[in-house]
Amino acid sequence: MNSGVITAMKPRTFRRHFRESFKNLRRNGWMTFAAVSAVTVTLLLTGIFLVIMLNLNKIGTDIENDVEIRVHVKLDAAEADKEQLRTQIENLPEVEDVEYSSKEQELQNLIKDMGSDYTLFEQSNPLYDVFVVKTVRPQETPGAARKIEQFSQTEKAVYGEEKVENLFSFMKTARNVGVVLVAGLLFTAMFLISNTIKITIFARRKEIEIMKLVGATNWFIRWPFLLEGLWIGLLGSIIPITAVAVGYYYAEQAISAKLTGHFVEFIGYIPLVVPVTALMLVIAVFIGIWGSFISVRRFLNV
Amino acid sequence: MIDMQGVTKKYPNGVTALSGVDVTIKQGEFVYIVGPSGAGKSTFIKLIYREEKPTGGTVIVGGMNIATLKQRSIPALRRKVGVVFQDFKLLPLLNVYENVAFALEVIEEEPAVIRKQVMEVLDLVGLKHKARMLPTELSGGEQQRIAIARSIVNDPKVVIADEPTGNLDPDTSWDIMRLFETINERGTTIVMATHNKDIVNTIRRRVIAIENGRIVRDEQRGDYGYEA
Secondary structure, three states, X not given: OOOOOOOOOOHHHHHHHHHHHHHHHHHOHHHHHHHHHHHHHHHHHHHHHHHHHHHHHHHHHHHHHHOOEEEEEOOOOOHHHHHHHHHHHHOOOOEEEEEEEOHHHHHHHHHHHHOHHHHHHHOOXXXXXXXXXXXXXXXXXXXXXXXXXXXXXXXXEEOOHHHHHHHHHHHHHHHHHHHHHHHHHHHHHHHHHHXXXXXXXXXXXXXXXXXXXXXXXXXXXXXXXXXXXXXXXXXXXXXXXXXXXXXXXXXXXXXXXXHOOOOOOOOOHHHHHHHHHHHHHHHHHHHHHHHHHHHHHHHHOO | OEEEEEEEEEOOOOOEEEEEEEEEEXXXXXXXXXXXXXXXXXXXXXXXXXXXXXXXXXXXXXXXEOOOOOHHXXXXXXXXXXXXXXXXXXXXXXXXXXXXXXXXXXXXXXXXXXXXXHHHHHHHOOOHHHOOOOHHHOOHHHHHHHXXXXXXXXXXXXXXXXXXXXXXXXXXXXHHHHHHHHHHHOOOEEEEEOOOHHHHHHOOOEEEEEXXXXXXXXXXXXXXXXXX
8 A cells, every 4th residue: 555645536536526516515405505695696796786887987988088178269369379379288298189170160060969040150150269178188187277277368268177077086986986895795705605615514524524534635525515616606606697698788778779879888798798797707616616615624634 | 553652642732641652563463442531542542543643752553654644644544544433423314335435435446346345344244234224224333333344444454443332232332342353353453442341351352551641551461450
């Protein structure tokens, strides 16, 4: 008999671990149900949360990218004054792009957006010549607008003021809260699963004790539990993944219809559902195996 | 087979269970370990299958040094040492056959070998006809015979028994002892901790008496030596 280390698993042994893991799932039916439910609930919450956060993030970015400063040029400004203003604006470090739009162009845009009633104004155009200014980063918009207001040829610099500032701070808070909540949910899920598997292992500590007494290796004892954790994770992910896949299909359709023509839109079905469900699957597998691993370790190191 | 030199065992809580124990047990011997409760019998037994490690001295079992044995080498030791307990330690959800086969399955024995050896030992312990029954359907003596069958099914060099008759009535205890004698006759070393005066005084074998963690007596064909 060899006195060294016993390693190398035979295929027959692996099949045994498979059988054993399924047998354990059945034998501990209620514990299995509890563990699977824990995975289901947490993954479902995490999944829904991910979908909402990713879309909020997308909408936020859409809105941010659309923010621009409209600089109204004083009515009495001469061509040279306009050129001077343009140079002043362009020299601001925050400014990325400046486009000129004459009051005639502005009116045409207005007519296009609002309808032909506005052609009346062609007789006496009440609009200003406008510089449309984009900043490098959307957050720099208010600061840049304040600076532009100081220039002598500026009548007014408009960017939707408070609305934009509120949006920025809301998006920032929402992202941080989202990250913390998702992390918290995942931690709770792992804790629940590891505890549940700990209880199933505890129920079988006698079995483990006997296995050790008759000379089973630690890995031989560990494998069925790891597989069991894997099955629990996978079983628990079925409902959440289906819910996200089906639910987002309808949500995306319903909401996209309402958002048509606006500059914001939801993330498309495939680009959202594929990575989110893949991530959910990875999380399910990871917390299942990880949960059983840390639980079984306690019973092996005697 | 088993060699202890200057063995000391001190538990983390400060209790000294064994001190200065020197014993050599040869292959094929039958040894009783006797002594009052708490004298160190169980610790002595546990050192042999590395449930405990000595805090001083050396313990060699089947050529393996218990004190320096690596965690991952424990399974190799346990495959040379069969263990039997007072409370049988059978798995209640497995039937008799499965309980015995379990010991071979977990060491990845060939299925054909498992079938053959399990049926052989069940025949030896006289319970072949109850192979499909659950442990709970059997008497205490029968359950202990299953536990003994499990301990010898992989043909270990030594069987360690901690109070194997402690939960059994006298008649059943004699049956169990006859079984241990049969196993011993096949060349397996038996080390048995016991409180059973009648058995020790009737089936005369080597007796090692432990008191306060020291060996106070070691006699071939000794007697129990205490009032039971």
